[in-house]
Amino acid sequence: MSEVRRLEVLRAIDEDYVHSREPVGSKALVERHHLGVSSATIRNDMAALEEEGLIVAPHTSSGRIPTDKGYRLFVDRISDVKPLSAAARRAIQTLLDGAGDPDDVMDRTVRLLSQLTNQVAVVQYPHLGRAKVRHIEFVLLAPRQVLVVLIADNGRVEQRVIRLAEDIAEADLADLRSALLGALAGTPLADVGARLAAGVPGVPAELGEALQTLGAELVHLSTLTREDRILMAGTANLARSTGDFPLSISPILEALEEQVVMLRLLSEMQQDARGVSVRIGSENPYNSLAETSVVATGYGPDSSAKVGVLGPTRMDYPTTMAADRAVARYLSRILAG
Structure with missing residues (x-):
């Protein structure tokens, strides 16, 4: 049996099953694909593929569908991830370029990827263990009410309204902001608490209680900012x-x-040479996901966080891989801003 034709038959079965949801027979393959051989030859090829565990008959006397092993061989044989259409690329750019804060970027990302693939889209927020304090802002809402804003150098923003024990003047709040920003700018988020415990110079004693309250909230926000979390769409x-x-x-x-x-x-999940990672069915180490496939791509400066797609193993892998990689690239570009 020709190795090249065997792979062509596997590819044809995969493509037909993805689009029809029906087991694929030899007659259909001959009619739909230009394989250049007879139905009898195709049946022999399919028998060999079945013996290798690459396809299986879900019912007696039915056509064949790919197994996890068959999907894996098909995915590994995709020599390069095909580019998205110009229209799809414009849609990605238009939607993501119009995003506001980082949370809006993430929300738009998963909604867009879900629409492009018709699957569940998942984005992992950037790993923030190495992120640092970029900016601090205090906004006086009332004499004792302050909005505390912490911005990390990867664009992540955390904020919360707190109440002080005593009234504070706007000028004093501005001085506290300057002192705290001077002490914390460039500090790793994981070290904010230790840095504040070492003391903040230049703060008058009468503002010590306000400094302690604001500093405690910055520690709290830095902890929130470091938490790993994901956002999903298309469930x-x-x-x-x-x-x-x-x-x-x-x-x-x-x-x-x-x-x-x-x-x-x-x-x-680790990316391959094509810039994507694919886990198929039983390759997933978690039983709850044994009937699904996950396609993911890293994004950001070190590609440690992932954006990906989850769906049934009967997935259009080439299109899904292309969409996921394209969205990851746009997302990296926007966050690098």
Whole structure:
């Protein structure tokens, strides 16, 4: 049997099954694809592919569908990730360029990726263990009420309104901001508490209590900023693929809702030479995701955080990989700002 034709038959079965959701037979392959051989030859090729565990018959006397092993061979044989259409690239640029703060960027990213792939889209917020304090802002809302804003150097913003024990003048609040920013600018978020414990020079004694309250809130916000978290969109797309999950989609939904499983999985995934990572079905180390595939791409300065797609193993891998990689590139460009 020709190795090249065997891979062509596998590719054709994969493509037809992805689009039809129906097991694929030899007659359909001959009619839809220009393989240059007879149905009998294709049947022999399919028998060999089945023996290798690359395709399987879900029912007696039915056509064939790819196995996880078959999808893996197909994905590995994609020599390069095809570019998105010009229209899709313009849509990505238009939507993401119009974003505001980093949270808006993340929200737009997952909604856009879900629309492009018709799957569940997931974005992991940037890893912030190495992030540093870029800016601090205090806004006086009332004599004892202050909006505290902490901005990290990766663009992440955390803010909260707090109440002071005593009234404070706007000029005094500005002095405290200058003193704290001078002490903390460029400090790693993980070290904010230790840096403040060492003391903040130049603050009058009468402002000591306000300094302590504001400093404690900055420590709290820096801890929030370091937390790993993800954002998702398109979960409803799973409901349209219930036929791809013979048992139940409940474990998948629970894994998405808890987020811990997805955070671990995304953190573990390593990009290949094409700039993407693909986990197919049983390759996922978590039982709840054993009937799904995950395509992810790193973004940001060190590509440590991931943006990705989760869906059934019956996935249009070339298109999904292209969309995910393109969105990751635009996201990196915007955050680098």
